[in-house]
Amino acid sequence: MTEYLRNPLTGVWFALTAITIFSWWIGQGQGSAYQLDAAITVSVLVMAALKAVLVIAWFMEVRLGPAWLKRTTYGWASGLLVLLLLFYWLRV
Amino acid sequence: MTTTAADTTPRPPAGRAGYMPGEPGMWFFIIGDLFIFAVYFVAYMIYRGQQPELFLHSQQFLSPGIGVINTLILLTSSWCLALGTEAARKGNSAAAFRLLAATFAIGALFPLLKMVEWVPKLAAGHSPGENLFFMYYYVMTGLHLCHVLLGLVIIGFMLRHLRHRASPDIKFIEAGAVYWHMVDLLWLVLFALFYLMR
Amino acid sequence: MNIATAALAGTLADSGRPWYKSPKLDQYICFWSVPVFYNLFGLVFVPLSWMMPPRSPTNSIDGVVAFMQSPNLLLATTILILCVALSAVGNAVYMSQMRRMAVSPVLRYAFVVGAITGAIVGCLFPMFCFGLGAFREGYDPEVLQLLYDFGYMSFIGCLGCFFLNWSCLGLSILLDEKQTLPRWLGYYTIWQSVTEIFAMTLWVSDSGPFAWDGVMTFWFNMLLYVPWQFIVYFCIYRAIRQQPESELDNAPYVGGAARA
Numbered sequence: 001m002t003e004y005l006r007n008p009l010t011g012v013w014f015a016l017t018a019i020t021i022f023s024w025w026i027g028q029g030q031g032s033a034y035q036l037d038a039a040i041t042v043s044v045l046v047m048a049a050l051k052a053v054l055v056i057a058w059f060m061e062v063r064l065g066p067a068w069l070k071r072t073t074y075g076w077a078s079g080l081l082v083l084l085l086l087f088y089w090l091r092v
Numbered sequence: 093m094t095t096t097a098a099d100t101t102p103r104p105p106a107g108r109a110g111y112m113p114g115e116p117g118m119w120f121f122i123i124g125d126l127f128i129f130a131v132y133f134v135a136y137m138i139y140r141g142q143q144p145e146l147f148l149h150s151q152q153f154l155s156p157g158i159g160v161i162n163t164l165i166l167l168t169s170s171w172c173l174a175l176g177t178e179a180a181r182k183g184n185s186a187a188a189f190r191l192l193a194a195t196f197a198i199g200a201l202f203p204l205l206k207m208v209e210w211v212p213k214l215a216a217g218h219s220p221g222e223n224l225f226f227m228y229y230y231v232m233t234g235l236h237l238c239h240v241l242l243g244l245v246i247i248g249f250m251l252r253h254l255r256h257r258a259s260p261d262i263k264f265i266e267a268g269a270v271y272w273h274m275v276d277l278l279w280l281v282l283f284a285l286f287y288l289m290r
Numbered sequence: 291m292n293i294a295t296a297a298l299a300g301t302l303a304d305s306g307r308p309w310y311k312s313p314k315l316d317q318y319i320c321f322w323s324v325p326v327f328y329n330l331f332g333l334v335f336v337p338l339s340w341m342m343p344p345r346s347p348t349n350s351i352d353g354v355v356a357f358m359q360s361p362n363l364l365l366a367t368t369i370l371i372l373c374v375a376l377s378a379v380g381n382a383v384y385m386s387q388m389r390r391m392a393v394s395p396v397l398r399y400a401f402v403v404g405a406i407t408g409a410i411v412g413c414l415f416p417m418f419c420f421g422l423g424a425f426r427e428g429y430d431p432e433v434l435q436l437l438y439d440f441g442y443m444s445f446i447g448c449l450g451c452f453f454l455n456w457s458c459l460g461l462s463i464l465l466d467e468k469q470t471l472p473r474w475l476g477y478y479t480i481w482q483s484v485t486e487i488f489a490m491t492l493w494v495s496d497s498g499p500f501a502w503d504g505v506m507t508f509w510f511n512m513l514l515y516v517p518w519q520f521i522v523y524f525c526i527y528r529a530i531r532q533q534p535e536s537e538l539d540n541a542p543y544v545g546g547a548a549r550a
Contacts, residue, residue, distance in 0.1 A: 027288030037290035048284035066110035091141025
């Protein structure tokens with residue numbers, strides 16, 4: 001059992017859980033009024049992208065994969081983040 | 093057939109070749125699915141920008157509490173699956189089986205919680221036809237739920253495969269695992285887009 | 291004659307002989323009907339009648355009446371009557387490859403049921419609806435509206451049948467140990483069939499991205515479907531070419547002592 005605690009994957013899981021709970025807390029906002037809030041949106045989306053990269057690299061094992069796979073998957077995460085922020089900014 | 097399974101843990105690649113988990117054709121599907129969902133995510137953001145008040149107002153009826161629990165459920169089941177894949181590679185089929193069983197048990201909570209989340213909402217009258225936000229919400233999370241259910245079926249097949257085998261087909265295990273991690277990955281974005289962002 | 295020699299003999303025979311004497315002539319005739327069908331289909335639905343891209347569900351009643359009573363629709367349906375049966379031939383081309391695969395026949399039975407249902411609902415129903423509306427003058431606008439809705443609902447809504455049959459095709463390709471068609475095509479097929487589920491939303495939305503003419507239900511689907519359709523037929527053509535002649539159903543009957 002303890003070898004699981006020493007496994008780097010468990011460290012990744014802790015990080016993912018912590019970021020998730022933190023972003024959920026941020027997403028609750030300051031009060032009950034739901035308003036446009038760039039700070040919340042940007043931080044929540046950036047954290048989602050960060051979690052995505054962790055899952056891709058460690059769970060999907062892309063960090064050990066061929067270069068084209070790394071480019072495609074990390075590119076997907078970063079490209080998606082950029083496009084989401086861009087279209088959010090264009091309207092806000 | 094040999095009963096001593098070799099340790100096939102991938103080493104960090106020496107050159108650019110790298111080690112590709114699962115089979116190459118399957119990555120076509122994974123990357124393709126990521127692409128489809130990405131297009132829908134961006135379309136959602138564009139349409140949200142056109143009617144922010146509608147989306148913000150409707151968002152209040154969602155249950156972020158259930159959302160975050162579901163996120164943690166998927167992350168934990170993915171963690172068990174990643175550990176299980178490693179165990180299968182090391183030849184420890186018994187541990188791999190236990191970990192995949194945990195993956196399945198934890199992952200199966202997701203559709204249950206989804207029903208707990210959706211049924212009261214639908215009963216309260218928030219159907220997909222109510223407005224564009226709810227249409228997107230039910231369609232995207234519904235499509236994701238179909239992927240989760242398929243993933244559970246795949247894990248079921250992996251469990252059956254592991255049960256009586258000392259040296260399982262690693263490529264098959266890896267392929268199924270990558271699919272489940274993709275399902276987890278998509279939910280991370282869905283959670284942020286529907287439940288958290290303002 | 292062992293398998294390797296037979297395959298070689300098949301390939302050599304293919305190249306050293308006029309095309310009309312090929313034992314695969316029947317398959318090639320059926321195969322080449324496919325581009326004929328799609329071109330006719332495309333011409334009929336798009337520039338001739340503008341049934342496609344779909345008219346809007348929120349079209350005004352006058353717009354609906356003008357569209358439905360256009361004489362181009364009658365010309366379109368006349369041509370459609372002749373070419374709609376070619377869709378059956380096109381589906382049979384898929385079936386002939388699925389028959390070669392080392393999978394249970396249940397998958398190709400399901401495939402053909404999905405294909406037939408899809409063709410009836412997706413091709414015949416719109417043909418009748420749009421043709422009916424143009425057939426006589428003086429129909430009540432409400433009746434024309436009903437036919438208009440019925441026609442488009444059928445055309446886009448039939449995607450559920452195609453989801454079934456493309457999934458069967460994809461599954462067959464993946465389970466086939468003989469790799470009649472390449473494995474990546476199986477994954478590609480299942481991937482593109484997923485987008486067909488989005489057609490479900492057309493019942494709930496009459497405008498916006500989820501309506502029958504919406505970005506999510508129609509345009510994005512077309513973007514993914516069209517390249518896939520080309521690629522599938524290209525792979526099938528290759529599979530027909532590569533099939534050893536000794537495996538053909540007409541192998542015992544086609545002349546020549548060498549083909550035993």
